[in-house]
Amino acid sequence: MLPPGLQEPNRLENAKNAFEKIQTLNENLRSDPFANIAIGNIYFAHASSPSLPNAEEGPTLYSKQLKYAETFFRHILRSSSTNAYAANGLGCCLAETGHLSEASDVFSRWDLAGHLT
Secondary structure (H helix, E strand, O other): OOOHHHHOHHHHHHHHHHHHHHHHHOHHHHOOHHHHHHHHHHHHHHHOOOOOOOOOHHHHHHHHHHHHHHHHHHHHHHHOOOOHHHHHHHHHHHHHOOOHHHHHHHHHOEOOOOOEO
């Protein structure tokens, strides 16, 4: 979850842009799971932001932001299948987009302490 001050859409966009720019400047950060989780979380929070641009663009932007978040979480899990943070993010994206069975599968692979079962 993002701090309240970053939940405003412009700040989320600025944070996302800053993370992505830093990743382009530093090769190691492109594959850093925690940097990618942060970007995935920003996309997820941006999708859930109550002040999406307008009624016509809102649902499209919402779906797009969730798809971007899902992409980041899946990317992390391809290289680090035991990353509980990425699995949680993926599960949340799947649940939010109505893929409840797949989300349940993702969540059920982890116990309450965050260990792969």
